[in-house]
Amino acid sequence: MTTVIEPAAVAVRARQIxxxxxxxxxxxxxxxxxxxxxxxxxxxxxxxxxxxYDAVADAPALFTETTRAMAxxxxxxxxxxxxxxxxxxxxxxxxxxxxxALCAQFTLLSRIQxxxxxxxxxxTDMEDGMAxxxxxxxxxxxxxxxxxxxxxxxxxxxxxxxxxxRRRILDEVYAQxxxxxxxxKAAILSAAAA
Numbered sequence: 001m002t003t004v005i006e007p008a009a010v011a012v013r014a015r016q017i018x019x020x021x022x023x024x025x026x027x028x029x030x031x032x033x034x035x036x037x038x039x040x041x042x043x044x045x046x047x048x049x050x051x052x053y054d055a056v057a058d059a060p061a062l063f064t065e066t067t068r069a070m071a072x073x074x075x076x077x078x079x080x081x082x083x084x085x086x087x088x089x090x091x092x093x094x095x096x097x098x099x100x101a102l103c104a105q106f107t108l109l110s111r112i113q114x115x116x117x118x119x120x121x122x123x124t125d126m127e128d129g130m131a132x133x134x135x136x137x138x139x140x141x142x143x144x145x146x147x148x149x150x151x152x153x154x155x156x157x158x159x160x161x162x163x164x165x166r167r168r169i170l171d172e173v174y175a176q177x178x179x180x181x182x183x184x185k186a187a188i189l190s191a192a193a194a
Contacts, residue, residue: 002086003080005076005079005080005086007140007143007144007146007147008144008147009079010072010075010076010079010144010147010148011072011075011144011145011146011147011148012148013075013078013079014068014071014072014074014075014144014148015071015148015149016075017071017074017075017116017118018067018068018071020116020118021067021071021112021116021118022067024112024115024116026108026111026112027112029108030102030105030108030109030112031060031063033101033104033105033108034059034063034066034098034101034102034105035056035059035060035063043097043183044170044174044179044182044183045093045167045170045182045183046093046094046096046097047094047097048170049093049094049158049163049166049167049170050094050155050156050158051155058155058156061153061155061156062094062095062098062156063098063102065094065095065098065152065153065156065157066095066098066099066102067102068145068148068149069089069091069095069099069141069145070099070102070120070121070122071148072089072141072144072145072148073087073088073089073121073122074087074118074119074120074121075144076089076121076144077119077121078118078119084121084123087121088121088122088123089140089141089144090134090135090136090139090140090141091134091135091141092135092156092157092158092159092163093158093163094156094158095135095156095157099122100122102120103120103122134160135157135159135160136159136160136161137157137159142157167182178190
């Protein structure tokens, strides 16, 4: 039988975790690494679903949302006895994409984990829906987030239905230039050479 973990309990531990991470001497460097990562990350269906997305201007707030989400996942990991599946809470796509930028700072994250004793949790193979975007307004993740930090940023916390609607618009736009299968195939150069 799976033990029910109340969102409020996750929230309490998540706030403690985020405080510990933010107190780490290299937390600022983690932010800098994620901010610089935007120039190295091609993303057709994550960040572009944010209305009028700006990689530089949106980075600070998106980093905040992502570290909060990661703290929730780490709290859930601890409170469930290190259950990776239950800890992989549904997240909105933009937050999930930023979590990849955060996880790309692997050496730095390893040092922060060693100093704080807190594991960063992100396992793509444990995500429901594998393509991301499974977060739904009012779900367990949302309840825990609200209990920890209040309202989510509606700019970045886009629910599954709206994510899919926006992605269908992107499908049409990208197909015109040879990008198909949600960015997994691109024939732009072939089309331009013809």
